[in-house]
Amino acid sequence: MKPQPFLRIFVSPAALCALGFLAAMATVLQYSLRAYVPGSLDVGGFTLDNFTALLRPLYARVFLDTVWICFLTAACTLIVAYPVAYALVHAQNRLIKAAILVIAVTPLFLGEVVRTYSWIVVLGNNGFINSVLLKLGLIDRPLQIMFTTFAVVTALVHVTLPVMVIMLAAALAHIDPAYERAAQSLGAGPIRAFLSVTLPLSTPGIIAGVATAFAWTFSAFATPQLIGGGQVNMISNLVYQLGLASFNFPFAASLSVAGLALTFAVLSLLRVAARPLERFGPH
Amino acid sequence: MSSLAAERRLEGHAETLPTSGSDDASVRLLGTCKRFGAVTALEDATISVRRGELMSLLGPSGCGKTTLLNLVAGFLAADSGQIEIDGERVNDIPTYKREIGMMFQNYALFPHMSIAENVGYGLRMRGIAKPDLKRRVAEALALVRLTGVEDRRPHQLSGGQQQRVALARALVISPRVLLLDEPFSALDRNLRASMQIEIKEIQRQLGVTTIFVTHDQGEALSLSDRIAVMFEGRIRQVGTPDEIYRRPADRFVASFVGDVNVLRARLDSVDGGLAAVTLGRARISVSREPLTRVRPGDRVDLFVRPEQVRFAQAGEPIAVEGTVAAHIYQGDHVNLYVDAPEVCASRLLVRSLEPDAITRWPIGARVGVSIVGTGAIAFEAEPDQRGGEPRSG
Amino acid sequence: MVGTLAVLAILGFVILPAVVVTLAAFNDKAILAFPPETWSWRWFATALAYDDFRSGCVNGLIVAGWASSIALLVGTAFAFALDRYAFPLKRTIEAVLLSSLVVPHFTIGLGFLILAAQIGWARGFAVVVACHVVLVLPFVLRSVYVSLRNLDQRLELAAASLGASPARVLGTVTLPLLVPGLVGGWLLAAILSFNEFTASLFVTAQRTQTLPVAMYNYVREYADPSMAALSVMYILATATLLTVANAYLGLGKVLNVEPRR
Numbered sequence: 001m002k003p004q005p006f007l008r009i010f011v012s013p014a015a016l017c018a019l020g021f022l023a024a025m026a027t028v029l030q031y032s033l034r035a036y037v038p039g040s041l042d043v044g045g046f047t048l049d050n051f052t053a054l055l056r057p058l059y060a061r062v063f064l065d066t067v068w069i070c071f072l073t074a075a076c077t078l079i080v081a082y083p084v085a086y087a088l089v090h091a092q093n094r095l096i097k098a099a100i101l102v103i104a105v106t107p108l109f110l111g112e113v114v115r116t117y118s119w120i121v122v123l124g125n126n127g128f129i130n131s132v133l134l135k136l137g138l139i140d141r142p143l144q145i146m147f148t149t150f151a152v153v154t155a156l157v158h159v160t161l162p163v164m165v166i167m168l169a170a171a172l173a174h175i176d177p178a179y180e181r182a183a184q185s186l187g188a189g190p191i192r193a194f195l196s197v198t199l200p201l202s203t204p205g206i207i208a209g210v211a212t213a214f215a216w217t218f219s220a221f222a223t224p225q226l227i228g229g230g231q232v233n234m235i236s237n238l239v240y241q242l243g244l245a246s247f248n249f250p251f252a253a254s255l256s257v258a259g260l261a262l263t264f265a266v267l268s269l270l271r272v273a274a275r276p277l278e279r280f281g282p283h
Numbered sequence: 284m285s286s287l288a289a290e291r292r293l294e295g296h297a298e299t300l301p302t303s304g305s306d307d308a309s310v311r312l313l314g315t316c317k318r319f320g321a322v323t324a325l326e327d328a329t330i331s332v333r334r335g336e337l338m339s340l341l342g343p344s345g346c347g348k349t350t351l352l353n354l355v356a357g358f359l360a361a362d363s364g365q366i367e368i369d370g371e372r373v374n375d376i377p378t379y380k381r382e383i384g385m386m387f388q389n390y391a392l393f394p395h396m397s398i399a400e401n402v403g404y405g406l407r408m409r410g411i412a413k414p415d416l417k418r419r420v421a422e423a424l425a426l427v428r429l430t431g432v433e434d435r436r437p438h439q440l441s442g443g444q445q446q447r448v449a450l451a452r453a454l455v456i457s458p459r460v461l462l463l464d465e466p467f468s469a470l471d472r473n474l475r476a477s478m479q480i481e482i483k484e485i486q487r488q489l490g491v492t493t494i495f496v497t498h499d500q501g502e503a504l505s506l507s508d509r510i511a512v513m514f515e516g517r518i519r520q521v522g523t524p525d526e527i528y529r530r531p532a533d534r535f536v537a538s539f540v541g542d543v544n545v546l547r548a549r550l551d552s553v554d555g556g557l558a559a560v561t562l563g564r565a566r567i568s569v570s571r572e573p574l575t576r577v578r579p580g581d582r583v584d585l586f587v588r589p590e591q592v593r594f595a596q597a598g599e600p601i602a603v604e605g606t607v608a609a610h611i612y613q614g615d616h617v618n619l620y621v622d623a624p625e626v627c628a629s630r631l632l633v634r635s636l637e638p639d640a641i642t643r644w645p646i647g648a649r650v651g652v653s654i655v656g657t658g659a660i661a662f663e664a665e666p667d668q669r670g671g672e673p674r675s676g
Numbered sequence: 677m678v679g680t681l682a683v684l685a686i687l688g689f690v691i692l693p694a695v696v697v698t699l700a701a702f703n704d705k706a707i708l709a710f711p712p713e714t715w716s717w718r719w720f721a722t723a724l725a726y727d728d729f730r731s732g733c734v735n736g737l738i739v740a741g742w743a744s745s746i747a748l749l750v751g752t753a754f755a756f757a758l759d760r761y762a763f764p765l766k767r768t769i770e771a772v773l774l775s776s777l778v779v780p781h782f783t784i785g786l787g788f789l790i791l792a793a794q795i796g797w798a799r800g801f802a803v804v805v806a807c808h809v810v811l812v813l814p815f816v817l818r819s820v821y822v823s824l825r826n827l828d829q830r831l832e833l834a835a836a837s838l839g840a841s842p843a844r845v846l847g848t849v850t851l852p853l854l855v856p857g858l859v860g861g862w863l864l865a866a867i868l869s870f871n872e873f874t875a876s877l878f879v880t881a882q883r884t885q886t887l888p889v890a891m892y893n894y895v896r897e898y899a900d901p902s903m904a905a906l907s908v909m910y911i912l913a914t915a916t917l918l919t920v921a922n923a924y925l926g927l928g929k930v931l932n933v934e935p936r937r
Contacts, residue, residue, distance in 0.1 A: 004757075004760070004761045004762075004763070005842040005843070006753075006842075006846075007757060007761055007763060009753065010753035010754060010756055010757040010761075011753070011754060011757050011761075011763055011769070013749065013750040013753060013754070014750050014751070014753065014754030014757075014769055014773060014813075015765075015769055017750055017773060017809060017810060017813060018768075018769045018772040018773050020806060020810065021772060021773070021775075021776060021784075021810045022772060023791055024784065024787030024788045024790075024791045024807075024810075025779070025783075025787050027787055027790045027791045027794060028783060028786055028787045028790065031790055041793070080686050080689070083679060083682050083683050083686060084683055084686050084687065086679075087679070087680075087683045098919075098922055100683075100687065101922065102915065102918055102919055102922060103687050103690055103691060104687070104690060105918065106690075106694075106911070106914060106915050106918060107690060109867045109868070109871060109914045109917075109918060110871065110910065110911060110914055111870075111871030111872075111873060111888050111910070112871075112873045112874065112888070113873050113888045113891045113892045113895065114888075114891065114906075114907045114910050114911070115693065116895075117697070117891070117895050117903055117904070117907055118693030118694065118696065118697040118907060119693055120895070121693070121696050121697050121700045121708060121904060122692060122693050122696045122697075124708065126707065126708050126709065127696075127708060127710075128696040128699075128700075128710050131708075131709065131710035132710065135710075158689070158690065158693065161690060211778075212777075212778075215777070215778040215780075218780055219779075219780035219781045219782065219874065220874075221781070221782055221873070221874040221877070222873055222874070222892060226892075226895060226896075235780075236780060236782045236874065239782050239783075239786065240782060240877070240878075243786055243789075243878070244877075244878065249786075249790060252786060253786065253790070256780070256782065256783040256786055256787075259780060259783065260779060260780070260783055263778060263779070263780065264778075267778060356833070356837055357836075358833055358836075377836070377841075377842075378833070378836040378837055379836045379837075379838075379839050379840055379841050379842075379845075380839075381837075382839070383837055384837065384838075385833075385834065385837040387830050387833070387834055388830075389828070389830065391828065391830040391831050391833070391834040392834075393831055393834070393835075393849060393853075394831075394853070395852045395853055404835065404838050404840075404848075405838035405839050408835075408838055408839035408840045408841075408844060409839055452834075452838065453837075453838075456838060456839065462837075
């Protein structure tokens, strides 16, 4: 075997981080199985009550809403991101390329709160859209855009767009342009060539992007909290409410565990769906 | 294989090798084996590179030549057998203590260092003081005829210049052995020829022992003092270029080095060290050595170089008759391909220096071919005899 | 043509909030109006003078500095081992570290909050930094790993053949060539950590509150444009940083979206 200098020094810190993370997750799991003692931060004995409580219509509804919003967001993001990724990879002018990249990627680095606040300013009752529509005389009183699923999904698409663009662009960048040219030389029009060659070859990027968009949306908190305003609730809001407002850590933990299980279920489902498509991939 | 068996075999080799000659050897491998998983990359390699000589490792890709080089460099560890540099066993000595100089296929110049820093790197690792270091870097760059580029970065130089830097970097530390890994493959044809001459001159001038890996037989023939021909992990033959070309040890060496026609013939008779074979209507005298297991009347394959075949002139005995099938014009000569199904399943390659060869022997012309000189070699016929194709490297 | 218009429209959608929030920031009145009737810089002054924003910014820099630097050290070493070495639990450790990408941040925040309480840590900076290290580590790991993959290993062999010991190969060849990847990874980690909100909301206390948390609390309480002014400064700083990063490091390369040659 080849010598592996510094192996221990290189791996131990990472192993420690992994252990810390696992410990945090294990704590959540442990708490999800404990009884809640009202008015106290301490927890009671082991129980499955928290999980049976999740089946109550109130919570089941939030779960369904969350999945629906995640699905909607991922699908919309894909449709919106694909043209941008394509333009980014195929732009000839370096300056245009850099501009697209910076514009498309900046929201990623803005943070949830700034982005969410900006959307409140855009969508609010005396916000930008309503002001413009009123000025133009198209409406005579403000539209109620805030606190709707539409508003939440719009803001969430804005959140997931950059990462989707990056993942699609990475996939598109690794497709040899000669394939599309070959298809065109064989008589396929540009659209046919794209649909029959480039699109299938970018499938791995699409799957990765959709999976990430789904996971990020699931994780979003400030957006549904501030733009949903209690009318549109996601699991994250419930966890926060239960954990930091009512100090019902066991129930918050069980919600987290169920949410985590749901995330991994959806992600592995996506992976399974991707498997037959992956052999078309460029690698 | 158990290590015990390997050890025993190693002893066997040590006995057969002239130990007195070892002070002449700069690099020596004794029964060295290297496997990657189930693949044997190098099988039982025993070879001795003499001090100051340029030894080529020649063979097709995957023959084990790069593995052998990497074992000498210490980038790989041998599974069994011994590797010596200057009489010292180096199996367990890491690369950086082996005092070797290596030139890589893509030169591997450090992109973040200037030319002077690149060349001086090995000296810095050896703790050479600054003034001395500077002088030796300048000397090394002068040796490869590259001056005034000290402060540039590698990517600012041409391919040929980069190669000079790589050579200077490898030589400046006065290595015990210089290892060259396909150093000319990235250069265009003209540059390649001039760099080959230059490297050979520098190597001779410094007298540095050099191991040179190549898959290009022409390169190996023109540069080497000796060549080791390798195939499928084994060293097939070690010898001077002339020995390799004229007295190939086996069918593989004969067909890999130089162009060759493989013709169907029959063993006629044996007489001491010589044997006579019948090819068409001619009788040709060959060495008996590769034919020890063949009896008179048996089929043999006769290996004939293109320059040993020519179109029979008036009155000259004709060995075989055939039809001209194709011409390849090469400037200084013409390659003519002749259909002669009687002796050769593929086409017979005849090399003509006549400027009017193409008009003299047009396609479709019937020609008589004769064998000239005594350079032909016969080997035992291969079981599934299809008649080889003339191969070129 | 249709494609170009679509791309322009989408890019418009991406920058619309930034443009609108900029307009709002210069509105003199405390209540939103488009276009603003009178213009003013006063909300910028208000935002800069607000105590929670100031301490949040300082706390955020402390946390981001520590978390990204620790993640850089840990991630670089591990990416190196991942690329070169074989060791037990290699894939397991990698999978655990990368899984923080898909585990919801509220779960991670909740986990570290409860864990810190259980082992008796006060809600100080340590737990915030630990949580952020776990969150940004995948990004550093990926950035360094990609750089390592692109590194021609023959350069290291060349250094070894010239007499450099493994430690000196690392110091004189490997690390210097990794610098763009390291800087890119560190920058990415620092920006992400400084912006991290959901997990921070769980693990920070009043004393360790980072800027996003302070902003969130402000938005819940007040509606005046000082938040818009702060957002504008935020957007400008981030865009500048990214443009610089793109010019010097090639963001395309860091993010792996350059077409292959």
